[in-house]
Amino acid sequence: MITLYDFELSGNCYKLRLLMSILRLRYDIIPVDFFPGRQHKSDWFLKLNPFGQLPVLKDDDLVLSDSGAILAYLAKKYDETGQWFPNDPAITAEILRWHAIADDITSTASAARLALGFDYDFDVPKAQAGAHRIFRLMDEHLWFGEREGRDWLCTPPHPTTADIACFPYVMLSEEGGIGRQDYPALRRWSDRVRRIPGFTIMSGIFPAGRALEQA
Amino acid sequence: MCHPTSPFPFRLSRSNLTTMTTPDTLTLNSWQVIAATDEIPVGSITRTTLLDTPLALTRDRDGVPVVWRCTDEEPGDEIDPETILDRLPVTTGYGFVWTSLGTPPKELFSITEYAEPDRVNMSCGSIGIHVSAPRAVENFLDMGHFPYVHTDILGAEPHTEVKEYDVEVSEERDEVLATRCRFFQPRAALSATDGMEVEYVYRVPHPYCSVLYKSSPEAPERRDVIAIFLQPVSEDRCRAHLLQSMIDSTSTITELRRFQQTIFGQDKPILENQYPKRLPLDPRSETPIRADKSAIAYRRWLSQKGVTYGVIPAAG
Numbered sequence: 001m002i003t004l005y006d007f008e009l010s011g012n013c014y015k016l017r018l019l020m021s022i023l024r025l026r027y028d029i030i031p032v033d034f035f036p037g038r039q040h041k042s043d044w045f046l047k048l049n050p051f052g053q054l055p056v057l058k059d060d061d062l063v064l065s066d067s068g069a070i071l072a073y074l075a076k077k078y079d080e081t082g083q084w085f086p087n088d089p090a091i092t093a094e095i096l097r098w099h100a101i102a103d104d105i106t107s108t109a110s111a112a113r114l115a116l117g118f119d120y121d122f123d124v125p126k127a128q129a130g131a132h133r134i135f136r137l138m139d140e141h142l143w144f145g146e147r148e149g150r151d152w153l154c155t156p157p158h159p160t161t162a163d164i165a166c167f168p169y170v171m172l173s174e175e176g177g178i179g180r181q182d183y184p185a186l187r188r189w190s191d192r193v194r195r196i197p198g199f200t201i202m203s204g205i206f207p208a209g210r211a212l213e214q215a
Numbered sequence: 216m217c218h219p220t221s222p223f224p225f226r227l228s229r230s231n232l233t234t235m236t237t238p239d240t241l242t243l244n245s246w247q248v249i250a251a252t253d254e255i256p257v258g259s260i261t262r263t264t265l266l267d268t269p270l271a272l273t274r275d276r277d278g279v280p281v282v283w284r285c286t287d288e289e290p291g292d293e294i295d296p297e298t299i300l301d302r303l304p305v306t307t308g309y310g311f312v313w314t315s316l317g318t319p320p321k322e323l324f325s326i327t328e329y330a331e332p333d334r335v336n337m338s339c340g341s342i343g344i345h346v347s348a349p350r351a352v353e354n355f356l357d358m359g360h361f362p363y364v365h366t367d368i369l370g371a372e373p374h375t376e377v378k379e380y381d382v383e384v385s386e387e388r389d390e391v392l393a394t395r396c397r398f399f400q401p402r403a404a405l406s407a408t409d410g411m412e413v414e415y416v417y418r419v420p421h422p423y424c425s426v427l428y429k430s431s432p433e434a435p436e437r438r439d440v441i442a443i444f445l446q447p448v449s450e451d452r453c454r455a456h457l458l459q460s461m462i463d464s465t466s467t468i469t470e471l472r473r474f475q476q477t478i479f480g481q482d483k484p485i486l487e488n489q490y491p492k493r494l495p496l497d498p499r500s501e502t503p504i505r506a507d508k509s510a511i512a513y514r515r516w517l518s519q520k521g522v523t524y525g526v527i528p529a530a531g
């Protein structure tokens with residue numbers, strides 16, 4: 001029995017909803033009022049995760065936190081194809097590297113979004129510049145990948161949890177005032193992610209092929 | 216750092232000046248929303264911006280909000296509200312704090328349902344959006360986007376038609392009123408179990424505020440109230456303060472907030488992609504879609520009232 005402690009507008013929570021939708025896993029949601037209620041700093045939540053961060057996932061008696069760690073757990077435990085988090089040591093390292101970059105996207109693109117939308121006291125120009133630097137590198141990596149016939153962030157010919165981990169805060173970047181018009185390969189990759197069978201949306205992210213995205 | 220207004224002619228570039236106009240008299244003298252009352256710390260400072268003006272706010276020991284023009288205060292600074300002598304006018308209403316940079320009227324517009332004892336009243340958060348306040352009001356009035364933006368919640372294909380409805384400007388109450396708005400909704404509220412045709416009434420009782428009444432799935436003879444109060448931060452930015460006043464005896468506040476935030480989170484990118492960010496009032500400047508009767512009335516009302524902040528006024 002899987003339970004997700006979840007905030008709808010959180011990209012980190014959405015990473016888990018997205019992978020569980022792709023893997024067709026059933027789970028319950030316990031909504032956490034991150035904003036404006038700040039329940040992730042409340043006593044009951046700190047007992048689940050002393051670091052006071054969403055998401056938290058419970059699988060029977062096991063309590064897990066950190067979106068990247070939970071993505072790895074769900075893939076290793078429930079993905080029968082073994083594709084989303086392959087066992088190969090070199091590929092594992094490659095995926096974990098992108099999970100770390102996903103955290104850098106959170107601390108830049110997501111920080112800018114929290115500052116502009118949710119009144120957080122972060123340095124917006126610095127966060128925006130940091131996100132552009134990462135997007136530029138991702139765009140280059142993906143552009144060369146396309147020329148070599150690689151569609152995804154990592155080497156395998158299919159998506160992995162690396163793609164799931166990096167996707168949400170790339171897609172929500174405009175809410176932080178970070179445009180993606182200069183990153184065509186990044187935009188093509190995000191379209192491919194949205195066409196993965198079992199893909200699901202979150203508030204602020206529309207399905208592939210909408211007018212808004214083509215604009 | 217909080218930027219005091221004094222050095223601004225030297226500090227701002229020309230391009231900044233073009234987006235920073237003096238607010239019109241009506242806007243200056245109106246009540247403007249700035250925060251959810253509960254979220255203002257007691258005894259320490261938080262800050263916000265209203266009409267390009269940095270404000271500092273706190274609450275005293277009795278919980279009463281105190282608002283003043285910010286100078287060098289930092290958020291989190293401790294403050295004894297007694298020491299603040301040069302205060303802006305303050306009123307509270309519907310769970311929010313309202314202030315004014317001019318001389319506001321005695322009372323705020325009324326939402327009588329809010330006081331009904333069995334209602335669940337809550338703020339669903341104050342969310343910054345990169346668009347003008349009037350653009351956000353206009354989007355709130357538009358039913359045409361429901362099936363495409365709030366798919367499977369507030370609308371679904373093939374039920375895309377906006378049926379005929381009535382719009383008037385109430386002379387007596389000085390507000391825009393749209394009635395008999397009907398729309399098929401797969402999940403009209405958290406308390407809804409089935410799709411239903413929902414009847415809406417929209418009011419615009421303030422240039423930057425709109426109140427929506429919709430039949431309550433739990434008590435069909437009564438109406439849920441959802442309001443959006445926009446804080447005009449600058450001409451092209453605002454904060455949306457979301458109010459729900461619901462008939463719902465089963466859901467938690469967290470669940471009700473989540474429902475409304477899900478909807479608003481879908482509107483946000485649509486709003487932020489609107490161009491220009493200010494609302495054009497010239498009837499010829501944008502071709503309004505057929506459903507936009509209420510938008511046309513709203514734009515005309517703003518023109519007649521002389522609102523210029525956050526809009527592109529009609530020529531001549």
Ligand SMILES: [Fe+2]
Binds near residue numbers: 354360364365482
């Ligand atoms: Fe909407």
